Every structure is written in C-alpha cells, then in structure tokens.
Amino acid sequence: MTRYLQNEVSPQLLKKGAQRALFDALSAKNQIQLEYDAEMTRNAAQAFQARSGNCLSLVLMTASLAKELGLNVQYQNVMLSESWSRTNEMYFSSGHVNIVLGKRPILSQYGNEYNPSMIIDFLPPSEIRGQRSEIIGEQTVIAMYLNNRAAELMAQHQVNDAYWFAREALQADPHFLVAYNTLGVVYRQHGDLALAESVFKQILAQEPDNTMALSNLVETLRKADRPQDALTYASRLEKLQPYPPFYFFNRGLAAMEKRDFKEAKTLFKKEITRDPNYDEFHLWLALAHLNLGEMPEATDELILAKDNSTTRKSRDLYLSKLEKIRTSSTH
Secondary structure: OHHHHHHHHHHHHHHHOHHHHHHHHHHOOOOOOOEEOOOOOOOHHHHHHHOEEOHHHHHHHHHHHHHHOOEEEEEEEEOOOOEEEEEOOEEEEEOOEEEEEEEOOEEEOOEEEOOOOEEEOOOOHHHHOOOOEEEEOHHHHHHHHHHHHHHHHHHOOOHHHHHHHHHHHHHHOOOOHHHHHHHHHHHHHHOOHHHHHHHHHHHHHHOOOOHHHHHHHHHHHHHOOOHHHHHHHHHHHHHHOOOOOOHHHHHHHHHHHOOOHHHHHHHHHHHHHHOOOOHHHHHHHHHHHHHOOOHHHHHHHHHHHHHHOOOHHHHHHHHHHHHHHHHHHHO
C-alpha cells in the first residue's frame, strides 16, 4: 500500500492535492479498480490486496491510505432504510458507513484554516442521496469491523472464534450495543443460555424497543424450554414488529413448496416492496415467474438480482441462470 501511494498517488499530489489524487485513484478504471464484495469483512490490507470489499472494508482501506497522505479522516454512519440478509438460517441487519476526508488545519496569520471536506462513498449516489448521517468515532468503526467478523464466523459455525471477535468489539467501543447483541447470540449458540438471556435483557434495559434484542431473547427462552416467558416477550415484539424481516418471503417459500406459484409471486412482491435491494427476493420472484411461464418477467427479476447482489459468487450465479433462460428461449 505504501509502494502504491509512492508510485501512483504521490506524483499527482502537487497537481491535484491529496484529496483529489486519492479520490481519483479509488475511482479511476486504470487505478485500483475496486469491486464491491460483501463475502467477508476484510481489514484494510486484505481489501487492498483483493481490490474488493464491503463498504466497511473499503472505508478502512481508504482511511489507511488517507492517513498516510497526511489527511484528516472522519467516519459517518449513514441512516439507510432497514435492510436484512441471511446466511445459514442466521439473519443479519445491514448498516452503511462512508468516510470524510479533509486536510489537517494549517496555521496561518488568520488562525486555523481548513480545506473543504470530501465524502467518499462506495454505494451509488442514488442510494444515499438525501439520507441522514452522523459522525462516529474511529473506535466505533473498529468495533463495527470486529462485530462483523464475529457475525460472519458465527454463520460459519465457528462459535469460539466469533466469541473473541465480539469481545474485542466491546473492548474497542463499550457503548456499541450491536456488539452486545452479537455476544448474546454467540452465548446462545454455545449453549450458555443464562448468559445470553442476561445480555439481551441488559440491551433492553437501555433500549426497551430494540426488536433485535427482543427477537433473540424470545429465541433464547424457547431454547431454554421456558415457553411462557418467551410468550410474554413475543407478544411485546409483535406489537412493535407485526411483520418481522423475511415474513412475506418465508411465506412465499412455503407457497413455492406447495406449488402455489401465483401466491408465492404475490408474497415475494410484498417483501420486495419493503426491501427492494436484496438479491435473494428477486431471485425467488424470478423462479415464481419461471414456473408460471412468464419468461420476460423472470429475466427482468434475475437482472435485478444480479444488479443487487453483493458478492462475486452470487453475481456469477445469476449470470449463469440468465444465460440458461436466454439459451432456452432461442431454441
């Protein structure tokens, strides 16, 4: 990364300034050529080596490069609409961060002078336009990285490793409630149900309407064979969230199993109305269209699935399915 800055970015500094030189390096086709890939949350060096990562990985990489160039760095949590994904029957709430670059203040006879800031974001401008954002500290960003790794390891059934990442996340930022939730799920996966219950109740003591903690507490109490206690919290959760994430989608899958493709189509469309950016919803709607013989609609949904996919693996899968449809329709 140091060599890259020396060879590719430094020669542009005098002409463009550090902000513009770095921005151009990150966005120009003949430079770093970054690809959005949410397969795993990479650290700065891993993201640079792979030339890809999710928004958090790419922000960490950009921050490292910017600091090396002497730029001031700030991080922003962007308030996008609630978005969920799932891996191996585990559900994940997705957030978004970006980075603000500004030169350090220069002392002059008129006092401190600041250069204008520049926001670098790895989502298309249309997705973040008009969204509120808040400045967050670097320790929170580090906690986010560690928490993401904990969640990813848990999805791969590596519970012991996940515990250490969740623990480190809380040491990085003891006020980051999302990491407490992750730790609670780690405890539950490990069979430490009393510890899991304690963690979720601590979150609810601070945020009584935290639906994620409520949902996890209900699951923990059911696992502990305490149906009555689970019911108490479940009714509270239902009032706050009558239609939880994936509610219509899971009903759509059940309809697909019964070969009621028309009903499945209706349910998948309802889920897409709530979250239009999740690729799996478009994939299953495409399959419902296919089973109803609606080939143009199936093709359109597969294109949307590909466009909204967040990993290279899923993009390749959708492209191969599209190719099969196009080949079969020409014969």
